[in-house]
Amino acid sequence: MKKNITSNLKAIFKTKGELILTYHISRQHLNSAKYFSSCAQEIESSTVLPINDEVRSKHLAFVTGSIILSVAALESSINEFYCEAIDKNPNTLKGIDSIRLAIIAEFWEEIERLSILQKYQKALFFLGIPKFEEGNKVFQDAENLVKLRDLLIHYKPEWDNELNIHAKIEKRLNGKFPLSPFASMESLWFPHQCLGFGCSNWSIATIITFMNEFCQKVKIPERF
Template sequence: MDEQNQKLPEGIVIRFRDCFSVRYIQSASLFCRLGYELEKEYATTGTLSAEQRLRHEAFILNAIFSSVAFLESTINELWSDAADNAYFFSDEKNEALLQAVGEKWKNENYFDRTPLPNKYQKILEIGEKPLFEENDPDYSGIKDLIGIRNYLMHYRREWIVIQTDRTPGAHAETHAEKFERLLKNRFDENPLAPQNLPFFPDRCLGHGCAEWAVTTSLSFTDRFFRNLGLPAPYEGIRDELATR
C-alpha cells in the first residue's frame, strides 16, 4: 500500500505551530538583497528598464512591510506560546517569566489595543527587566519604521511641498517633511531617484531604507531576547538574513 495514502488511526491528533516571524524576516532580507542587486546594476550601467524600476520599488516596499510584520508576529508568537505552554526553549530559569506572560495574555485588558513597541516593553516589565529608553536608537528606530509602514499601508494623499518656509510653525508639518526630519542621513538615499525629487518617498525608499528596516528590527529583537534570557526564534537562520 502506498504510504502516502495511509490514513492515521482514529483518535490520533497531530498538532503543529507555525512561525511566521521567521518567514517574514527571511522575506524582508530577500527583498532587500533583490533591491540591492538592481541598484548595483544601475551603478554599473546607468540605466534600468521600466520593469526593473517597478521591481525595485516592489522589493523595497515589501522589505519594509515584511520587517514590521516580523516585529508584530515575533511578539505575538511569544505571547501566545507562553499562554499555550508551547514555548519549547524554556528552562527553570525563565519558566516563571513565561507563566506570568501567559497569564497576562489571557487578560485582554492588559494588552488590548497596545501599540506594537509597548507590547515588547510590557514583557520586559513582567520579567522585571530594564525597559528600552524612548531615545534608544533601536527603540526609536522601530517606532519610526512602524510609522513609515502605517503611512504606506493606510495611505492618504497629501500635498508634497518641494520648497517651503522652514520657519518653525510656518505651516503644518506634512508626513513627507516629518519622515525627512526623522530619517535623513540615517541611511544611503535611493540612487534611482533624481535629487530634485522630495526626500520622502522618492529618495528615501531605496535599498538603504530597506536595509535599515531589516537591521534595526533584528538589532531590537536581539536585545529584547537577550535581556529576557530567551533564545531568538530566528537564531538558526541568521546566515539567511544578509541584506546585500
C-alpha cells in the same frame, strides 16, 4: 516515527507523550524581507540610468515589500512570544519563571490590543525586567521603522509645498541609510529618495538589533 521539525515549527510534548506542533511565521517574514531587499540591491547595482518605468516599479515593489515584511516579522515574533507563554513552552522560554509566564498569559487579551513596541515593553514589565529606554537608538530606530511602515500602508499624498507627515518622516530617517540612486535630489524625499536598498537593508538590521536586545534582556535564545 521520528518527525522532521523545521526551524519555523515549534514542538511541545504534552501528557502521554503526545507531540503537538505549531508554526511560527516571523522568521519566514524576515527571510522574505531579506530576499526582497537583495532583489532591490541587484537592480540598483546592475541598472544603467536612466531607469525605465518597469524596472522602477519592480525596484519599489521589492523595497516596500521588504520594509513591510520587516515590521511584520517584528510584530509576529512578539505575538508568538505571548502565545508561547500561554502554552508554557519549555523549549523556547526555558528559564523564565512559570509564575511570570502565567501572569503574561492572563493579560494576553488586554495586551493584544497594544501597539507592536508596547507589547515588547509590557512583556518586559511583567517579567520584572527593565523596559527599553524609549529615547535610546535601538528603540527609536524600531519606532521610526514602524512609523515608516504605517506611512506606506496608510499612505496619504501631500503637496510638495505643504508637507506635514512626509516632512516628519524625513526628519526622523534622513541620514540613517543611503538614498535611492534612482531619485534625483530635486524629487520628494519621501517616497522617492527614501525608498531604496539602503532603506530596506536598514529596516532589516533594525528589527534584528531590536529583537536580539529583547532576547538578551529576557535571557532566551535569539529568535531571528
